[in-house]
Amino acid sequence: MTLAVQGLSLTRGARAVLHDVGASLDPGTITAIVGPNGAGKSSLLMTLAGLLEPGEGSVALDGQPLADMPARARAIALGYLPQDGDVAWDVAVETLVALGRMPFGDNLVEPVEKAIAALELGDLRNRPVSRLSGGEKARVLLARVLAGEPRWVLADEPLAALDLAHQLNLIGHLRRSARGGTGIVIVLHDLALAMNHADRVLVLDHGTLVGDGPPQDALTPDTIKQVWGARVEWLGKVGRYALSLQDSL
Amino acid sequence: MTRANLTFAALLAVLFPLSLLAGRVWIDPLAATGPQNAALILMELRLPRAVLAVVIGSGLGAAGAAMQGYLRNPLADPGLFGIAPMAALGAVASFWTGLTYALPVFALAGAALAMVLLALIAGRTASGAGGGIALFTLAGLMIASLAGTLTALAITMAPSAFAMSQIVLWLNGALTDRSWNEVWIAAPLIVAGIGVLTLAGRALDALTLGEDAARSMGMEPGRVLVLLVAGVGLTVGAGVAVAGIIGFVGLIVPHLVRPLTDRLPSSLIVPSALAGGVLVLAADSAVRVLPFVTELRLGIALSLIGAPFFLWLLIRMRRGVL
Numbered sequence: 001m002t003l004a005v006q007g008l009s010l011t012r013g014a015r016a017v018l019h020d021v022g023a024s025l026d027p028g029t030i031t032a033i034v035g036p037n038g039a040g041k042s043s044l045l046m047t048l049a050g051l052l053e054p055g056e057g058s059v060a061l062d063g064q065p066l067a068d069m070p071a072r073a074r075a076i077a078l079g080y081l082p083q084d085g086d087v088a089w090d091v092a093v094e095t096l097v098a099l100g101r102m103p104f105g106d107n108l109v110e111p112v113e114k115a116i117a118a119l120e121l122g123d124l125r126n127r128p129v130s131r132l133s134g135g136e137k138a139r140v141l142l143a144r145v146l147a148g149e150p151r152w153v154l155a156d157e158p159l160a161a162l163d164l165a166h167q168l169n170l171i172g173h174l175r176r177s178a179r180g181g182t183g184i185v186i187v188l189h190d191l192a193l194a195m196n197h198a199d200r201v202l203v204l205d206h207g208t209l210v211g212d213g214p215p216q217d218a219l220t221p222d223t224i225k226q227v228w229g230a231r232v233e234w235l236g237k238v239g240r241y242a243l244s245l246q247d248s249l
Numbered sequence: 250m251t252r253a254n255l256t257f258a259a260l261l262a263v264l265f266p267l268s269l270l271a272g273r274v275w276i277d278p279l280a281a282t283g284p285q286n287a288a289l290i291l292m293e294l295r296l297p298r299a300v301l302a303v304v305i306g307s308g309l310g311a312a313g314a315a316m317q318g319y320l321r322n323p324l325a326d327p328g329l330f331g332i333a334p335m336a337a338l339g340a341v342a343s344f345w346t347g348l349t350y351a352l353p354v355f356a357l358a359g360a361a362l363a364m365v366l367l368a369l370i371a372g373r374t375a376s377g378a379g380g381g382i383a384l385f386t387l388a389g390l391m392i393a394s395l396a397g398t399l400t401a402l403a404i405t406m407a408p409s410a411f412a413m414s415q416i417v418l419w420l421n422g423a424l425t426d427r428s429w430n431e432v433w434i435a436a437p438l439i440v441a442g443i444g445v446l447t448l449a450g451r452a453l454d455a456l457t458l459g460e461d462a463a464r465s466m467g468m469e470p471g472r473v474l475v476l477l478v479a480g481v482g483l484t485v486g487a488g489v490a491v492a493g494i495i496g497f498v499g500l501i502v503p504h505l506v507r508p509l510t511d512r513l514p515s516s517l518i519v520p521s522a523l524a525g526g527v528l529v530l531a532a533d534s535a536v537r538v539l540p541f542v543t544e545l546r547l548g549i550a551l552s553l554i555g556a557p558f559f560l561w562l563l564i565r566m567r568r569g570v571l
Contacts, residue, residue: 046461049465050465051461051464051465071464071467071468071469072467074467075465075466075467076467078465079465080461080462080465081462082458082459082461082462082465084459086458086459087457087458088321088322088456088457088458088459089321089457089507089512089513089514090512091457091511091512091513092511095511095512095513096457099454099455099457099458099466099513100466102451102454102455102466102467103466103467105451141458144458148466
């Protein structure tokens with residue numbers, strides 16, 4: 001069940017956001033999309049989710065173009081977690097997670113309970129979202145996506161507002177979902193998180209894909225220097241790398 | 250039946266018969282002999298008026314709940330789409346032309362024109378990512394503003410002082426002297442409108458998480474917009490056509506209902522319809538028994554309650570309570 005983009009170009013307003021991006025993503029893995037601010041990371045993720053229509057090229061799920069899929073079928077296959085995490089109404093955790101069943105139009109309890117258990121939210125199920133900490137809210141929002149049992153989870157900076165412990169906790173949950181066969185695509189700002197936890201990294205710069213591969217190959221000091229303009233070196237060993245900033249150019 | 254539905258249905262069941270008894274002439278159901286023409290007062294004056302109050306309040310309540318869900322904002326009101334001001338403008342045109350017997354038709358035509366304009370705008374804003382709802386709302390506000398300006402123009406240039414006073418009086422909505430005719434005009438349209446709004450319920454729930462997340466969950470912006478415009482157009486347009494402008498009901502009612510539900514928009518629409526019926530019926534009963542020389546206009550009475558309520562909401566929002 002691959003999710004593939006081919007020759008993808010996208011303009012938003014008068015601005016070219018993505019240019020000739022191509023990649024075929026495999027389920028059961030974590031793919032990180034990285035790049036400087038304005039590189040087109042969120043736009044690529046939204047295009048993968050079928051929320052933006054490419055100007056040129058196509059996005060296909062298992063060979064079927066997303067543009068040809070009914071909205072409901074697409075929603076069942078692709079779970080999208082937006083960056084802002086905004087919740088308009090002060091609903092209880094359980095109610096929010098159950099919204100994940102919306103694409104199916106059912107009220108199945110089991111997948112909702114499974115998502116609540118997977119994200120360790122049992123004790124919080126009746127709590128209104130306004131009374132959750134940042135880390136708890138991030139877990140609840142991910143649980144909402146998982147309650148739909150999508151084949152792909154596409155998350156836009158799900159770790160951005162979290163402290164280190166909560167980041168590792170959430171990454172752990174994503175890794176478990178990937179082990180279960182779900183494809184995970186996440187936009188990340190923190191290169192060390194991408195280096196240590198992704199199976200594959202896509203590096204975007206000004207809307208162009210300039211790196212694609214396992215983290216050690218995609219995030220070389222040379223690539224980082226070229227894209228971010230910073231001289232760095234990786235310290236540590238596989239799975240425990242830390243980024244050391246030498247100086248900025 | 251949910252707790253909210255049960256609560257407001259019970260309130261309505263108690264209030265409705267009481268409302269039939271209340272008025273300048275009180276009717277004592279236990280008295281052996283009632284006032285003269287009691288049956289006539291009940292069947293031809295109070296019953297249609299009470300039914301109309303419930304029906305109009307239901308439409309406004311349901312439209313308010315749907316609008317707040319759609320705009321993801323507890324301060325939203327059905328008037329934001331510009332449908333009520335356009336319906337009012339249509340009604341004002343009937344005074345202007347002297348064709349007041351066709352007032353509901355003119356008002357419904359005004360509401361329909363607003364719906365067509367909104368549908369045309371929707372075609373241009375509903376596609377693409379993000380921002381569609383904000384653009385659409387601004388367009389609705391502009392329609393409301395234009396209709397308000399044209400109404401003001403019509404008042405200042407009214408053909409006669411009588412027409413001018415009629416327009417001004419009518420704009421402050423009321424249910425005085427309404428008959429079964431108005432019930433037959435408004436009720437089917439409002440009931441249909443509430444039905445249309447309930448169809449949008451699940452999509453409005455998805456909007457709780459924002460426009461992009463909702464689209465990723467299968468919400469189709471164009472379909473939701475059509476349902477909203479049709480539902481609000483029917484409920485509010487028909488209400489204005491028979492009773493004039495009755496504000497604040499759509500704003501207040503969802504707040505009364507929300508604590509009794511799981512707070513998702515779909516859970517609010519039907520109980521808000523019931524609560525809207527309760528509120529307008531209670532307010533209309535109250536204006537009938539208040540000891541004023543002339544009956545206080547219902548629209549003014551609800552605004553007197555609604556404006557302080559709105560301020561209280563703002564203060565609560567500032568404190569982060571909502």
